[in-house]
Every structure is written in C-alpha cells, then in structure tokens.
Amino acid sequence: MQHEYAVSLPQPDAISAAHSERCAGYIRARIHDAGGSISFAEFMHYALYAPGLGYYAAGARKFGDAGDFVTAPEISPLFGRVVARQSAGVLRSVPGGSLLEFGAGSGRLALEVLRTLDELDALPVEYRIMEVSADLRERQQRLLHEELPGLAERICWLDRMPDAHRGVVLANEVLDALPVERFIRRKDGVYQLRVADEAGEFVFVDEPAPGVLASAVEAIETDVGARFPDAYVSEVSLAAPAWLRDVAKVLEQGMILLFDYGVSRRDYYADDRDEGWLRCHFRHRAHSDPLILPGIQDLTAWVDFSAIAEAAADSGLDILGYVSQSQFLLAGGIDAELSDFAGMPIESQLRTAAQVKILTLPGEMGENVKCIGLARGDIPRPAAFDSADRTHTL
Numbered sequence: 001m002q003h004e005y006a007v008s009l010p011q012p013d014a015i016s017a018a019h020s021e022r023c024a025g026y027i028r029a030r031i032h033d034a035g036g037s038i039s040f041a042e043f044m045h046y047a048l049y050a051p052g053l054g055y056y057a058a059g060a061r062k063f064g065d066a067g068d069f070v071t072a073p074e075i076s077p078l079f080g081r082v083v084a085r086q087s088a089g090v091l092r093s094v095p096g097g098s099l100l101e102f103g104a105g106s107g108r109l110a111l112e113v114l115r116t117l118d119e120l121d122a123l124p125v126e127y128r129i130m131e132v133s134a135d136l137r138e139r140q141q142r143l144l145h146e147e148l149p150g151l152a153e154r155i156c157w158l159d160r161m162p163d164a165h166r167g168v169v170l171a172n173e174v175l176d177a178l179p180v181e182r183f184i185r186r187k188d189g190v191y192q193l194r195v196a197d198e199a200g201e202f203v204f205v206d207e208p209a210p211g212v213l214a215s216a217v218e219a220i221e222t223d224v225g226a227r228f229p230d231a232y233v234s235e236v237s238l239a240a241p242a243w244l245r246d247v248a249k250v251l252e253q254g255m256i257l258l259f260d261y262g263v264s265r266r267d268y269y270a271d272d273r274d275e276g277w278l279r280c281h282f283r284h285r286a287h288s289d290p291l292i293l294p295g296i297q298d299l300t301a302w303v304d305f306s307a308i309a310e311a312a313a314d315s316g317l318d319i320l321g322y323v324s325q326s327q328f329l330l331a332g333g334i335d336a337e338l339s340d341f342a343g344m345p346i347e348s349q350l351r352t353a354a355q356v357k358i359l360t361l362p363g364e365m366g367e368n369v370k371c372i373g374l375a376r377g378d379i380p381r382p383a384a385f386d387s388a389d390r391t392h393t394l
C-alpha cells in the first residue's frame with residue numbers, strides 16, 4: 001500500500017520503500033525494547049546511522065542530482081579550493097601538520113583540498129578521514145584512489161578519534177547530521193518529545209524531560225533572558241558541543257573549520273521559531289516531517305553556533321571568527337580562483353557563474369551556512385575571517 005504523505009513528496013521506488021520498511025522495523029523493535037517510546041535523538045540516530053539500514057549507513061545515493069540534497073563541495077570545486085587556500089598557512093606553520101576531515105561524504109572536499117594544497121606546495125603530512133558510514137568510506141576510498149593515485153599513501157581512514165592531532169580539522173555539514181533532542185515547553189515544565197509506534201505509524205509523544213535536557217533548556221532560557229512561551233517546540237543538540245569537546249581534547253596546535261547551516265542562539269530560539277529547525281530532505285524536496293521515510297530521507301537540524309562557541313571556550317580554544325559562507329569565500333580568495341574566468345569557454349563561464357551564485361547568494365547557502373574558525377596555539381589567522389566577523393553575535 002502506498003503511504004499518503006502529509007507533504008507533497010515523490011513516491012519512493014519499490015526498492016527504497018522496502019528498505020525504509022526494514023529500517024522502520026528496526027526502529028519499532030528499539031521502541032518495543034525501550035518499553036513503548038524512544039527519545040527523538042535516538043530515533044534520528046537510528047534513522048540515519050542504524051547499521052546497514054540508516055540513511056548514512058546504507059547505500060542510498062544521498063548527494064548530487066540523483067540524490068536528496070547537495071552540499072557546497074558537490075556544487076563546485078571552488079569551495080574546496082578556497083578551504084585549501086585558508087588552510088595552507090596553518091599547515092605550513094604547524095610542524096608535522098596534518099588535516100583531519102570529519103564526515104567526508106562522497107570525498108569531493110578531500111579531493112579538491114588535497115589537489116589545491118599540492119599546487120600550493122602545502123600538503124599535509126597525512127589527510128585523515130573520520131567517517132561513521134562504511135558505505136561512504138568505501139565511496140571516498142574509490143574516488144580518492146582513482147583521482148589522486150600519487151597522494152594515496154598520505155590519505156588514511158581512522159576508526160576512532162586520534163590520540164593527538166596537529167594542523168587543521170575540517171567538517172562540512174557534519175554538526176547538522178548529529179542527532180538532536182526535541183523539546184516542548186509547557187507552563188509546568190520542560191517535556192521531551194519522544195517517538196512511539198501507533199499501529200505501524202511513528203508518532204510523537206511527550207514526557208517530562210530528563211534532567212540533562214531540562215537543565216539544557218533552562219540554561220538557554222537564562223541565556224536568552226526569557227522563558228519560552230507555552231507550547232514552544234525546538235531542538236537542543238547535546239551531541240554537537242560534546243563532539244567539539246572531544247575534538248578539542250586531541251588538538252595540540254592548529255585550526256578547526258566548521259561549516260554548517262546555523263545561526264546564533266538568539267536567532268535559533270526566537271519566539272517565532274516555535275517549531276524548531278529540523279529539516280528533512282527527500283529527492284531535493286525539503287519538508288518538516290522527520291517520522292516518515294526512515295532510512296531513505298536525510299534529517300538535519302540547523303546548528304546553534306553559540307553552543308559551539310561556548311564548548312570551544314570551555315575547551316580552551318580561541319575563536320578566529322564566525323562568518324557567513326559567502327564572506328568566507330569572498331575574503332578567502334574565490335576571486336583569485338576565478339582569475340582566468342575571462343579566458344574560459346562560454347559554457348564553463350556559465351557553469352562557474354551559476355555555482356558561485358549558489359555558494360554565495362544570500363537566499364541560498366551564502367548566508368544560511370556559517371563558518372566558525374577555532375584555534376589552539378599560535379597559528380596565522382586566515383584572511384577569510386578578516387572582515388564581517390560576527391563573533392559578537394554568538
């Protein structure tokens with residue numbers, strides 16, 4: 001039977017639908033084991049990462065035209081080239097500097113960064129990749145070994161956080177793929193949104209929030225200076241700051257560059273954002289029903305960058321800057337990358353111009369995606385953070 005979606009979405013093909021049903025079965029079993037409901041963070045974790053079944057853990061196409069969404073490195077090589085330019089100075093100044101990329105997706109960012117660092121004579125000792133998805137890890141290995149055979153021995157995949165890292169840490173759209181808690185504020189307290197199974201359909205139920213979540217929500221209210229209105233729904237990422245603290249622990253000297261859809265806490269928890277920041281992507285349609293299509297749709301939640309800045313400060317990191325993606329690319333040298341634009345064939349000019357638009361225009365990723373730069377120790381500050389820094393808004 002075909003499911004009638006509340007949003008207008010294309011029907012999944014038979015193979016995808018069967019895969020989603022298997023993933024749903026796995027989640028139903030977890031709900032049963034847990035006595036009737038699981039937190040939304042657990043649901044999101046299983047829908048994205050259940051072994052062999054979750055969206056990132058299994059073989060769905062995910063990126064690009066035939067997938068569900070596009071990311072900056074999939075749109076244009078220019079993104080990776082500017083990231084490389086901004087990393088080169090740090091890699092040169094840190095003895096034994098390596099690059100550590102989290103969640104490398106299809107491997108395209110690694111490909112462009114390595115190619116450009118090679119041209120700039122600033123190759124890292126190692127290009128380390130931490131990837132939770134076995135499927136994506138395989139795709140990354142295939143792409144990088146095919147395209148960069150001469151650099152293959154520098155590229156390695158890690159199974160766990162390294163004991164120490166010096167150089168650059170990079171993550172594009174990884175924080176927004178970490179599971180979030182959802183909450184609802186009521187007059188008598190903070191409630192956790194949980195997922196239950198009602199006759200084969202996933203539904204939200206709520207229960208008084210456990211202490212960690214209630215305290216996190218109350219701390220946000222104290223920070224923004226007001227209690228959320230009754231029935232206000234939003235998300236809190238407990239995972240993103242914890243992830244950053246883990247990364248900070250191993251960074252001895254160097255820079256962390258994090259790119260993601262996100263805003264400052266004040267904007268994140270504005271009164272009119274009373275349904276939160278969760279987005280779901282299926283075949284290039286964005287919608288807000290996370291409980292359908294488990295295992296075959298992407299689930300993401302925008303990032304509260306103030307929480308990232310706080311975790312950085314707690315971990316003794318300095319903030320180099322917080323800028324829009326557009327600002328990062330413009331101040332970071334995209335113009336130098338386009339210096340031969342006039343000499344390009346017209347088709348390449350049109351393609352490049354369209355890519356630059358998507359990467360930099362305010363209505364697109366240009367403004368919605370932000371980059372926060374963090375540092376440990378004495379490193380040169382990349383030019384990308386020289387102007388229009390918004391750290392004061394965090």
Ligand SMILES: C[S@@+](CC[C@H](N)C(=O)[O-])C[C@H]1O[C@@H](n2cnc3c(N)ncnc32)[C@H](O)[C@@H]1O
Nearest residue numbers: 056071103104105130131132133172173174177
């Ligand atoms: C939205 S995709 C972004 C992929 C890629 N960075 C890009 O820009 O195209 C999220 C990526 O993060 C990975 N991921 C999620 N949690 C992770 C974690 N804790 N450590 C490392 N990778 C993770 C996913 O498997 C996936 O590769």
